[in-house]
Amino acid sequence: MDTRAKTDECLILRGRDYKESDRLLIVFSRRYGKFSCLAKGVRRANSKLKAGTQLFSYSRLTFTAGKSLPLVTQGEAVEARAELREDLTKIACASYIGEVLDAVLPENKPQEGVFVLAAAALTLLGSLDEPFLLLSCFDLRLLAALGYRLNFDVCAACGRSTQGKTFYASPERGGVICAGCQGRLTDVYGEHFQPPRLSAGACRLLTGLLNWELRRVFKVKAAPAMRQEIDTALAFYLAYYLGAPAVRARKNLSVYYKV
Numbered sequence: 001m002d003t004r005a006k007t008d009e010c011l012i013l014r015g016r017d018y019k020e021s022d023r024l025l026i027v028f029s030r031r032y033g034k035f036s037c038l039a040k041g042v043r044r045a046n047s048k049l050k051a052g053t054q055l056f057s058y059s060r061l062t063f064t065a066g067k068s069l070p071l072v073t074q075g076e077a078v079e080a081r082a083e084l085r086e087d088l089t090k091i092a093c094a095s096y097i098g099e100v101l102d103a104v105l106p107e108n109k110p111q112e113g114v115f116v117l118a119a120a121a122l123t124l125l126g127s128l129d130e131p132f133l134l135l136s137c138f139d140l141r142l143l144a145a146l147g148y149r150l151n152f153d154v155c156a157a158c159g160r161s162t163q164g165k166t167f168y169a170s171p172e173r174g175g176v177i178c179a180g181c182q183g184r185l186t187d188v189y190g191e192h193f194q195p196p197r198l199s200a201g202a203c204r205l206l207t208g209l210l211n212w213e214l215r216r217v218f219k220v221k222a223a224p225a226m227r228q229e230i231d232t233a234l235a236f237y238l239a240y241y242l243g244a245p246a247v248r249a250r251k252n253l254s255v256y257y258k259v
Contacts, residue, residue, distance in 0.1 A: 007062040013098035030115045034105040037070040051077045056084040056094045083126040092256035093131045103245030113145045133217040137209040148241045151175035152203040162203040169196045169233040171240035196233040231259045
């Protein structure tokens with residue numbers, strides 16, 4: 001960031017205490033992307049920055065240049081989202097979103113589409129009792145925003161419809177492949193490895209999660225077996241496209257939230 005003061009909408013993704021009364025923050029700004037910054041004195045009881053720098057909040061922050069990091073000089077919470085800091089499951093899920101974004105987003109590169117997705121996901125998370133479909137939707141749409149939009153409508157190898165069939169996750173081909181093609185295509189993983197299976201119902205739900213209005217996750221239910229299918233497949237896709245950081249974030253999430 002240059003020496004001029006900048007003000008923008010920000011998501012507070014992560015934070016840790018620093019020195020006696022400061023906090024180091026990782027924020028995701030609508031216009032400036034993800035970056036680290038310092039909130040000096042924010043841990044003092046009378047700090048005017050406290051409300052705007054709470055973890056997971058949607059805030060309007062002003063920054064100026066510091067010696068090594070931008071300094072937060074003003075802040076107000078647009079959405080405080082206290083509910084995300086009071087429930088263990090919500091803390092775990094919001095932390096997962098923050099950890100993944102911190103791991104995969106480059107520094108200081110605007111990603112407005114991802115910002116809008118993350119802001120909406122965190123807002124809805126505060127109102128959901130069961131966050132599985134919301135997190136699945138976030139994972140799929142994050143991959144799409146990063147250039148990895150998956151197709152669950154047809155076999156990526158032969159074009160056969162996924163209606164009424166069992167398919168297999170195929171990240172290297174950008175979607176799924178049918179059982180017939182899976183039996184022939186062993187070039188990527190070897191003949192003894194079988195990627196995660198996805199039923200026709202799971203494929204339909206994944207297509208919906210990519211395309212529906214996000215709030216529809218309040219109305220949709222998934223049976224435990226289908227949830228497990230989707231969770232296993234998404235872990236496979238995320239590991240392939242995003243690597244170790246995504247694997248680590250999902251492992252951390254699984255300590256507190258079980259599918």
